[in-house]
Amino acid sequence: MLIGLPNALTPDLLRHLRAMGHGDEIVIADANFPAESCGARIERLAGIDATAALKAILTLMPLDSYVDAPARTMQVVGEPDSVPEIVAEFQKIIDETADKPARIRGVERHAFYKEAQQAYCVVQTAETRLYGNIILSKGVVAPD
């Protein structure tokens, strides 16, 4: 364990977060997500839900202010404007924890998979709520 860091940030996840640069993306995925098919680096957080993972990651990772939507979730199939409860919870966590404001944008399911395949890594959580997936783009830390 380390002082002040959430335990959900495992050794490999911490390494990935630090290794990522500006514009690199990380997927926080639910337990049903096809993570292995994405081909990216995969870190599994047994026993951690997607909201706890999001909160832990946002304590360290800046969001990208150079893109319109540094946080994207998967649209409900057939109901693109519906907002699942877990997505509302993701938004609340971003509002409370992220280093800068960001509105979540919904992405069509298969487009979401394509984006995930380009991500630097996928964090597969124990989340069982459907649509518990979010892609984050990493931003910059400015000089002091």
Place this chain on the structure above:
Amino acid sequence: MLIGLPNALTPDLLRHLRAMGHGDEIVIADANFPAESCGARIERLAGIDATAALKAILTLMPLDSYVDAPARTMQVVGEPDSVPEIVAEFQKIIDETADKPARIRGVERHAFYKEAQQAYCVVQTAETRLYGNIILSKGVVAPD
């Protein structure tokens, strides 16, 4: 880069710090130290001196309160009671940064090498001041 974390904590060093458990040891070594002979995991911090490395590591890593001396340096050969300037600086950093008080203990040179061989990892810095080496024992983070 990550929010609030010193840049000296590279991806692999962060991973090592998080992977270490209670009682595991890390060596912060100067540029002359025989790191490769230690056989441990080695992380090289080009351009970072030993004092900056110590300060960065202590921002995250708790010191072990279960041992008498969780911080040990190498005694000056032939002058075991002499305190090199850099060791005095190490002590100041511990006093100001560590999660708990600790007095540095000097260890005879070859005994220091033996201890280093048992460490979880060696961080080889760009430190050119002689005797710029310190071994730290990792402590525990208590529940909130």
